[in-house]
Amino acid sequence: MKSIEDYVHLEPAYYQDVLANYQQLFGKYFTASEIVQIDSVTIYATGSSSNAAYGxxxxxxxxxxxxxxxxxxSIAENYLLNVKQGTLCIAISQGGHSYSVVKLVQRLQELNQRVYTLTSEADSPVAQVSQNLLMMGMPVEExxxxxxxxxxxxxxxxxxxLTIAKNKGRISADQFDQIFTQINNVIHQLSEVIKRSSAWVDKNLPQFNKAKRLQFIGYGSAYGVSREGETKTTEAVRISSWGKExxxxxxxxxxxxxxxxxIIFLEPxxxxxxxEERLKKFLRQHVDHVYTIYxxxxxxxQENDLELKVKTDELLTALFMTVPVHLLAYRLSQEKGNDLEHSAYPDFDQITESKI
Structure with a gap:
């Protein structure tokens, strides 16, 4: 089975595949005639998918x-199903087995609300119930x-x-191409980001291994990164962790x-x-370990900060700023001897039915 770190190293190739095939993946679903009435977007997601959406x-x-x-x-299905006309609904379940997403998609469709489901597994339960299926453009993550x-x-x-904005006339074809090029430029720098992140984690791992509580702070697109820091540290390292805006x-x-x-700041x-600099100035007076990923x-x-050296629009930084966070979580989990290939609580899904 591939590890978290293996998949981090596969990200540049996955990104390139998605860029090369974006029209096939998404273009045919969001044509001008299909989206003419769209005036808002609601994304339904939980866990890492929710973190990605915030990014x-x-x-x-x-x-x-x-x-x-x-x-x-789950909250939406049980309490908030007042979807107004003109809302584009996107439900995300990467593996396609999330009970709450499957139930939500079914409920929305019963109410004759069009919902697009984004997943990587074409034969998953959520794919089987979805009337409008979007594939992520990557293999199922083991x-x-x-x-x-x-x-x-x-x-x-x-x-x-981008596809919707272009087809609705919110951006011009030239603007689309400019942004697409910016995204492509970020992806071309991802290998260097992985190298810098790996070196930073190696350098600071002995100190992080002493941590009992780890806090991530970010803003803008880096808020999603801070949330993912909380999720992965809690799941893999199994110490107290928070991700805050x-x-x-x-x-x-x-x-x-x-x-x-x-404390790790995510600075886009x-x-x-x-x-954020003002907050760091305060925290350095009261906390011994303050780091920043730029x-x-x-x-x-500061001595133990990380500069990823990618000059780009801050709104694109979520595409790469999680690399050091994922590498840190994985290597810390290995330092602590945590087995990530087998569930620590194999009876959890059976009892709770959180996965289908």
Whole structure:
């Protein structure tokens, strides 16, 4: 079975495949006639798929020029099924076995609401019930703790948004080509991002291995990265972990600080960088371990910070900023001797029926 790290190294190839085939994957579903009435987007996702959606969200909102929101499938199905006409519904289940997503898709379709289901497994339960199936454009990920699939979902959502925006006239053909080229340029730098991230993790792994609590803080497209940091650290490393948005953290959670906490900032070199620097200045007075992962270069680089050196629009940084987070989670899990190939609680799905 491939590991999380194996799949991180496969991301450049998966990204290139999706870029090369985006018209076949998405173009035929979102033609001008199909999307003429769309005036908002709701994404239904949970876990890493939800984190990926938050990574793509700022880009989608800007390109589409319409409201875009993310909802938990279970909450939506049981309490929030008031979908207005003109809403594009996208349900995501990478493996296609999520009980809550399957039930949500069925309920929406019973209400005659068109919902597009994004998955990597064509024969999965969610694929079997879905009337409008979108394939992610990558093989089924063998490792249950997904990494490449999370990243590909971000790219898929960006390309779906670009396709819709172009066909609705929200952006011109030239603007589409410019953004597409920017995305392609990011992907071409991904191998170097993996190398820099790997070296950074190796250097700092002995210190991170002492962590009892790990907190990730990000904003904009890096908020999704911070959420994924919480998810993967909790799943794979099995220590206390949180992923917070910058302002959310400043409105209460900072009061639970402990001197021995480890804090990782995800800095997309964007609009709120100065705001984040102020928070770091405060935290360095109270916490011994504060790190920053920069999308490009640091403003005030500390010894153990990581510069990924990718100069791009901050809205595209979710495509690559999770690489060091995934590598850190995987290598820490191995340091702690955690077996990621077999479930730590094999009776969980059987009892809870969380997967179909």
């Amino acid at each position: 793509a969200l700022p880009f989608m909102s800007k390109v589409l020029g319409m409201p875009v929101q993310i909802e938990e499938p 490792m249950p703790y997904v990494s490449a699939g999370y990243s590909v979902e971000i790219l898929d959502l960006m390309l779906i948004s 910058l302002e959310e953290y400043m409105h209460g959670p900072y009061l639970g600080l402990m001197r021995e906490d480890f 070199n964007g609009e709120l960088q100065e705001r 999308a490009n270069e640091a403003v005030n680089k």
